[in-house]
Amino acid sequence: MTEETYKPQELIEVDDELMDDLRDLIQTKSDFLIKNILNDLYPTDIAHIIGRLEFEEGDYLFSLLSPEDQGRVIVELDDDHREHFLETLKSHQITDIVEELPSDEATDIVSELSDEKAEAVLDELSVEDSQDLKELLQYDENTAGGLMQKEVITVQQKDTVKKAIQAVRRAVKEDEGQHFYFVYVVDENDKLVGSLSISNLILLSPARRIYKVMDTDIISVKTDVDQEEVANIFKKYNLVAAPVVDFSGRVVGRITVDDIVDVIEEEASEDIFRLGGVGINERLSTPPLVSLRKRLPWLSVYLVTGLITSSIINIFHSTIESLVILAALMPLVAGMGGNAGTQAITLMVRGIALGEVDFSNARKALFKELSVGLLNGALVGFLAGTVVALVYGNIILGVVMCLAMITNLFIAALMGTLVPLGLKWAKIDPALASAVLVTTCTDVFGFVSFLGFATLFLSMLT
């Protein structure tokens, strides 16, 4: 055995060359060579490869994997391909896959099956596995119960350290490939009373009683807690794993941080998509017609608000008729307000999501945004007014521009702060509707303030 044997593997990148090689090997059905390549790849990379292959090629590649690897690959696949496999595979094949997965991932798979197929899979599983899955399937997928897995090590507080170590050994042997970091300690009613990290466990003398050495300062979550709240608890307290308890305090499972990482990313994507007026579940792979259906409602809302704005502009048609340059300049005021409003919304929505902004410091937030709005308005207004006065040789037009800009940037700050807070107060996701409400306001006030001031000063303008 040489040194070389132990060189840690370089991560293999899934590039076009590798894809071409694999397509060729699939064409020539070179099973041995394909298996050799797959052997060097992690499940997530294989999933990525299948995602780039045609369904038929992917089927072939997938069939060369062991049920264990099939399971690990299937949970990493994109929605389209996972759906494809879950439809084409027979129930007994899915059972083989589900058996090898941790219970939380197994539950995700079963919940995506047709009712008939799900029932068949649950029937074919061992009684214990089937019961675990049935329990997990009951929970809303966006709660702690929906995130948790049943594989958890619990010990009685009256047990010895030696017994706890045996429990760890048993768990590691039973659920091969899973990592455990803590044992959770329960009383005789199975209620959670403490925890012990496994690295601490091997420090302790085997004869000691658990309740004397355990950490009683333990953070657990109840099954019905929303996943965003669970993620916040993990972030706040830097947790790697947490036990999940039922309403009476009994340990029913655990959540590990890798699932939390997914939740955090999901929630961030949700905010980004909602701020951008995009359906939260849209992806590149979403078919155009489905995307259309997801985006059209937003565009329709904008269409209605846009038509209302148009009719408000139309009120000022005689002013515009007297001085057509007003028509060219008015979108500038509205657009500036929209941009300043978007800045305020972005800060507020993200601040609310991260728990930095709430009603207790709302007044401070409002005061700050209004100051920034007024100052920005004064600066930008002065700048825009000067340029307009110089370019069009009309000082009064510059003054109108400046006054309109200050007014609209103040409105932008006011609405950009109050609308997200108001939506939060009304228990509506601030990311969902803030943008459309605020830009409608800044559009209307932008046009009205500019054309309004212009009407007031009309005799001096023309």
Next chain:
Amino acid sequence: MTEETYKPQELIEVDDELMDDLRDLIQTKSDFLIKNILNDLYPTDIAHIIGRLEFEEGDYLFSLLSPEDQGRVIVELDDDHREHFLETLKSHQITDIVEELPSDEATDIVSELSDEKAEAVLDELSVEDSQDLKELLQYDENTAGGLMQKEVITVQQKDTVKKAIQAVRRAVKEDEGQHFYFVYVVDENDKLVGSLSISNLILLSPARRIYKVMDTDIISVKTDVDQEEVANIFKKYNLVAAPVVDFSGRVVGRITVDDIVDVIEEEASEDIFRLGGVGINERLSTPPLVSLRKRLPWLSVYLVTGLITSSIINIFHSTIESLVILAALMPLVAGMGGNAGTQAITLMVRGIALGEVDFSNARKALFKELSVGLLNGALVGFLAGTVVALVYGNIILGVVMCLAMITNLFIAALMGTLVPLGLKWAKIDPALASAVLVTTCTDVFGFVSFLGFATLFLSMLT
């Protein structure tokens, strides 16, 4: 000892009532009672409390904590308060705090000190701690080296399992309060060759040699890898911890997932803020004048593009003069394009950040967005055209609206897809400049297409 003793603590919520109580106790200098309350709180909650107190009150509360707790609290504080403490505390007090922290957090603290104070602290530390910190301070804070901590358990591949367990015991005793999940295995040149999870370690017979039982399939990161890339590796391979190696493959530290959680949130915030045209480091607590300075550049860019757009509109002033209603309707076309463009950008920027969109599937993305753009344009255009034709009793005006809408939503889809990809290709963050580039395009094309078609059909319109 009764059952009750072991009830897991309920998390104490930091509410207005608790804050009022604490303020009263600080006023009356009731140290014993304050300490009693602090005892039941986690460091992150104490940091939250100090964040809500006046500086003077916060100073008093902070002084009642042990150096160990001071350290844990200080890393959780908001920027303003942390800066305040780092300025007011004496260097030997900071040394006491830094000594109790893991090396990555200690480095963060020292890097925020003035040069003079940092030197004093490094001088007062033990030689070993000081060397660790000096090494960590060299790395760019946005790389794996900047994220890692030096506390890591390594064993030689020729050692026995027993020796590895001893190494774990030593590490846990030395760095109390820290959690270890893996030991990393190195060869005689200290190069990484494998790993062993601690829960597996206690399964194995003590006499076995490490190289026979270790996992050689280990994922490590080099010190100079960007933190976003590190986060992607953690997400992709569901890691809880990863060893960090230098250019020659020697283990120099480790990164744990709680730091990655922070990175993911930081990167998501960065995208959200950039898409919203807000400086990436702005928070509620940022003073108005600093906020102004951060946001003004964006608004100035919009001002310039807005002025350019105005002068383009002005080209069509004789058309508008002939039919003033055009002035009222033209912002509708531009605004719709802006919204559709923002939808496309949002999907592309998030897709690129999550690694779902790259150059290999760019053509697919473009084709999809163009289909959605054309279909949306046709539907929204038909709707808007019909409403306009009915409201203003002018069918030709409706046709102009419909044609302009289709044109602009197609442009929105085209630019909304190509601009983020182009920026990525030019190695500029797509979130940074996509919005301003695309909305400028949709503004210009919105006005030009609507007023252009109107000019073409002018004889039929009036």
